Amino acid sequence: MHKLETKNITMKFGDETIIRDITISVDQGELIGLLGVSGSGKTTLFNCISGIYTPVSGRVILDGKDITGTTGHISYMLQKDLLLPYKTIEDNVALPLLIRGVPKQEAREQAAEHFEEFGLEGTQKKYPKQLSGGMRQRAALLRTYLFSDDVALLDEPFSALDTITRSRIHRWYLDVMEKINLTTVFITHDINEAVLLSDRIYIMSGKPGEIRSEIKIGTPRGKRQNFDLTDEFMEYKRQIVALLDEREIRDEDTSHI
Amino acid sequence: MTRKSASTTSKKSVMTNRVYPLISILAILALWECLSVFEVVPGYMLPSPAQTVEAFIGDFWLLMSHLKVTLLETLLGTVMGVVIGYGSAMLMDRWEPAYKAVYPIVVLTQTIPAVAIAPLLVLWFGYKMMPKIILIILITFFPIVIGTLDGFRSADKDAINLMRSMGASRWQIFKHIKFFNALPNFFSGLRITVAYAVVGAVLAEWLGGFAGLGVYMTRVKKSFAYDKMFAVIFLISGISLILIWLVNVLQKKCMPWENAETITRKRDENRWIKN
Numbered sequence: 452m453h454k455l456e457t458k459n460i461t462m463k464f465g466d467e468t469i470i471r472d473i474t475i476s477v478d479q480g481e482l483i484g485l486l487g488v489s490g491s492g493k494t495t496l497f498n499c500i501s502g503i504y505t506p507v508s509g510r511v512i513l514d515g516k517d518i519t520g521t522t523g524h525i526s527y528m529l530q531k532d533l534l535l536p537y538k539t540i541e542d543n544v545a546l547p548l549l550i551r552g553v554p555k556q557e558a559r560e561q562a563a564e565h566f567e568e569f570g571l572e573g574t575q576k577k578y579p580k581q582l583s584g585g586m587r588q589r590a591a592l593l594r595t596y597l598f599s600d601d602v603a604l605l606d607e608p609f610s611a612l613d614t615i616t617r618s619r620i621h622r623w624y625l626d627v628m629e630k631i632n633l634t635t636v637f638i639t640h641d642i643n644e645a646v647l648l649s650d651r652i653y654i655m656s657g658k659p660g661e662i663r664s665e666i667k668i669g670t671p672r673g674k675r676q677n678f679d680l681t682d683e684f685m686e687y688k689r690q691i692v693a694l695l696d697e698r699e700i701r702d703e704d705t706s707h708i
Numbered sequence: 709m710t711r712k713s714a715s716t717t718s719k720k721s722v723m724t725n726r727v728y729p730l731i732s733i734l735a736i737l738a739l740w741e742c743l744s745v746f747e748v749v750p751g752y753m754l755p756s757p758a759q760t761v762e763a764f765i766g767d768f769w770l771l772m773s774h775l776k777v778t779l780l781e782t783l784l785g786t787v788m789g790v791v792i793g794y795g796s797a798m799l800m801d802r803w804e805p806a807y808k809a810v811y812p813i814v815v816l817t818q819t820i821p822a823v824a825i826a827p828l829l830v831l832w833f834g835y836k837m838m839p840k841i842i843l844i845i846l847i848t849f850f851p852i853v854i855g856t857l858d859g860f861r862s863a864d865k866d867a868i869n870l871m872r873s874m875g876a877s878r879w880q881i882f883k884h885i886k887f888f889n890a891l892p893n894f895f896s897g898l899r900i901t902v903a904y905a906v907v908g909a910v911l912a913e914w915l916g917g918f919a920g921l922g923v924y925m926t927r928v929k930k931s932f933a934y935d936k937m938f939a940v941i942f943l944i945s946g947i948s949l950i951l952i953w954l955v956n957v958l959q960k961k962c963m964p965w966e967n968a969e970t971i972t973r974k975r976d977e978n979r980w981i982k983n
Contacts, residue, residue: 501873523875533867537888537965546884550876578968598874 452515454479454634455500455525455602460509461659462495468659469495473509475636475653475662477602482628482672483636484649486691492660493638494530497604500636501527513602526598528605532591534579540590541566541575547598562597569593569627585616589623596631605637609644621647625672646687647679648672654694664694755935760942763935770924771943777920779947781837781909785844786901792845793852794894800853801860801886802878818850822911830916840912840920847908848901855897859890895959902951910944 453476460473470492477483485493498504500511505520518524526547534543541559542549548558566572569589579587588608595603609617609624625648628635639645645652646668654664668687670678678684737757743749744756755763764771796814800807822843829839863886871881913922921940928936960967 498869503869503873522873525873527870527873529866529870531866533864533870535867535885535888537891537963538884546871547874549884550871550874550880578965580965581968 453477453512454481454514455636456512457496457500458510458512460496460499460506460511462492462499462504462506470499471659471661473655473660473662477634477636480632480634481650482648484645484652485636485638485655486640486642486645486652486695487655487660488695489640490658490660491655492658493655494606496655496660497527497606497636497638501525501604503527524599524602526595526601526603528591528595528603528608530607530610532579532587532611534587534590534594536579539576539578540571540582543579544571544590544594544597546594562593565593565596568630569596570623583616584612585620588612588620592624592627596633600631600633602634603636605635607638607640610640617644624648625675629673642688642691643679645691646684647675652691654691656695666690752932752934755938759935760938763933764939764943767936767939771921771940774919774921774924775943775947778906778909778913778922781840781912781920782844782902782905782951784837785841785909786848786905788841789845789848789901789905790852790898793849793897794856796849797853797856797860797890798882800857807857814850814853817846822847822908826912826915829912835916835918840909840917843912844905844908847904851897851900851904852894855893856890859893860886863889891959891963895955895963899952899955902955903948906944906948906951 455477457473457475461471462469473492473496475483475485485496487493495504499506499509502511502518502520502522502524509519510517511519513524534540535546538546541562544565545553545555545558545562548561549555553561563575566575569592571586571589571593574582574586574590579590582590588611592605592608595605609620612620621644637648649668650672651668652666653662654666655661656663666687670683740754741756741758744751744754744759751759796810800810825846826839826843829842833839833842860882867885868881871885876884909920910922910925913920914926915922917923921944925937925940928934928940
């Protein structure tokens with residue numbers, strides 16, 4: 452049994468179909484990249500999986516249970532870090548626990564246990580504006596983890612960071628994922644990021660968005676020191692670029708018909 | 709630039725910000741004193757600042773007894789106006805039919821001038837405190853309801869979606885997002901409100917009553933004691949400024965993250981100057 456599955460998810464807004472027949476599966480502890488051009492419906496798919504949207508057809512299955520259209524099962528980190536500017540970092544990351552009804556002090560204590568693991572020591576009493584972009588992302592990730600240490604959806608989690616910070620946080624992210632073993636699906640536009648971080652990559656394209664291909668990355672995550680400098684990495688990149696180009700050209704051709 | 713000199717530059721800029729308005733106020737007072745002393749304008753029409761201060765000191769205790777009444781009306785009217793305004797904003801945000809039904813009425817109430825409605829309130833509710841409080845409620849309600857509602861409605865949709873994905877209830881979304889998002893708007897509304905409230909109370913007293921600064925004003929006006937008139941005008945203005953300052957203090961206490969942001973920004977500016 453897969454940890455998380457979507458079965459033939461289709462979502463429409465009015466008459467417009469945004470995504471069609473999306474079927475993906477994620478196993479326990481896997482890190483899945485969802486790669487695609489803008490407008491291919493990646494965020495819509497995440498909104499369906501998290502329960503914010505109810506798809507017009509198809510199902511979302513978590514641990515064998517149908518959770519279609521219901522919220523509160525899967526943690527979700529959106530494109531922006533969305534740390535609330537008026538709450539301290541400890542209260543921001545403890546937010547999912549507070550929503551679950553954990554008393555404030557207990558929620559803070561539970562959150563505090565993970566600050567070191569996520570490299571956030573000394574930031575508890577600070578406000579988000581007092582932190583750098585990288586630290587904010589770490590805090591947002593800790594909040595996601597505290598909501599559910601089971602399955603997380605991350606929508607372009609590192610896109611707002613500059614190149615150097617992003618490269619540092621990629622390394623940190625791989626380390627922390629080894630420790631916390633969180634089953635994750637993340638959206639990215641960045642082919643390098645997708646190849647570097649994922650166990651498998653789903654490629655979405657077209658309007659309406661559909662899953663076009665699935666690529667498995669052979670090198671295990673634990674052995675990816677300087678992976679981005681290897682021929683294998685470049686080969687994956689070439690493969691993905693070719694797939695995306697082929698799709699885009701085909702889509703443009705059919706759009707004239 | 710060193711840290712010490714950066715901090716000196718910052719202090720200098722604060723001093724400059726305070727000195728300029730002080731100079732302009734002193735210049736106006738000096739000009740006014742000259743106009744009176746050299747009788748460019750007759751003394752009975754425009755008493756000098758010195759005469760005004762003299763009148764204020766002479767009538768100090770009488771002014772304080774009237775001020776007590778005006779402040780009580782202002783306080784009661786403002787608290788009630790704020791509670792009703794905030795409650796209406798919550799209702800309109802929560803329930804769309806309430807927004808559609810109430811919002812036009814809220815706007816309509818503001819198209820009727822307070823000067824026109826005050827005599828009617830006196831006629832309907834008599835010369836005691838009630839008509840004054842109702843007038844203050846009508847005046848203070850509007851900035852609170854409009855500002856707060858705008859704050860509720862402009863909350864980040866993504867943050868709300870995030871909360872929803874966590875399974876948050878409507879109340880939790882209000883408590884953790886909308887409430888805080890509306891705070892700056894609420895305090896802006898409150899600053900306008902307290903200034904309007906004092907003026908509203910005086911206006912209502914002016915049109916009928918037994919005590920209060922408005923009543924004192926009508927009495928001194930009838931006896932052509934314009935020095936006392938000016939004294940009470942400055943007192944009203946001073947009270948409004950103090951209330952606005954109190955709202956600013958309250959806002960700083962209630963929104964500590966704003967101070968943290970300012971401290972961080974200043975630290976970054978100093979670092980930038982230093983480099």
